[in-house]
């Protein structure tokens with residue numbers, strides 16, 4: 001069988017951090033990998049599942065230089081054409097703000113077969129950490145995943161009014177640093193200043209921190225906390241329920 005008919009490249013979601021949230025399929029493929037190209041957000045305990053593999057860190061964290069996307073695509077293709085079993089391991093789910101399209105296009109262009117293995121995305125991980133459902137009957141009937149920064153690290157050109165009017169739960173990825181600007185846009189678009197908003201740093205890890213407030217207060221709370229880990233912001237009426245949160249924290253402590 002020609003090489004390009006054998007699947008040798010796997011785009012895999014590593015989940016939000018907690019190694020126990022890795023899928024069985026991801027763990028099995030990591031054990032079979034010759035080379036793992038991974039994001040920097042991927043927990044070292046997950047990388048330990050591939051002791052036989054060559055590990056290449058292609059990710060960006062805290063301003064550190066990342067391999068440009070073109071270089072990642074080039075590496076993927078090069079390693080696959082060399083006959084290696086290649087795992088491209090991404091934080092969360094590969095199909096959510098993971099630049100999977102560029103990588104899949106590069107592989108397709110060379111006729112290289114690939115598979116995608118989903119992972120637990122930060123939104124559902126954070127909801128589990130908060131013990132708050134992202135959707136709630138009669139309260140929040142839609143769910144919107146937004147990028148919190150644009151291509152040049154500024155704010156993306158979202159339709160702030162439409163998002164505000166939708167009245168669902170807004171989940172902002174990569175918005176920890178631009179939160180003040182995001183909040184200003186939402187308030188200007190008509191969102192009540194007391195709309196519940198929560199920020200979760202390092203969801204599912206021991207270092208996890210929850211910051212609860214309103215769309216008006218949260219930017220200052222997050223800035224004061226000076227988070228070092230990834231931050232997910234959740235905004236909307238479903239984010240209000242302190243009793244649920246307290247019950248969840250008590251349960252987690254007893255686990």
Ligand SMILES: C[S@@+](CC[C@H](N)C(=O)[O-])C[C@H]1O[C@@H](n2cnc3c(N)ncnc32)[C@H](O)[C@@H]1O
Nearest residue numbers: 016092093096121122173174202203230231232
């Ligand atoms: C480039 S996006 C990748 C998202 C990833 N593909 C996913 O499905 O979760 C990175 C952003 O995801 C969010 N994120 C990822 N892991 C997180 C975690 N453990 N806790 C909080 N936010 C997280 C943060 O907003 C971070 O800036």
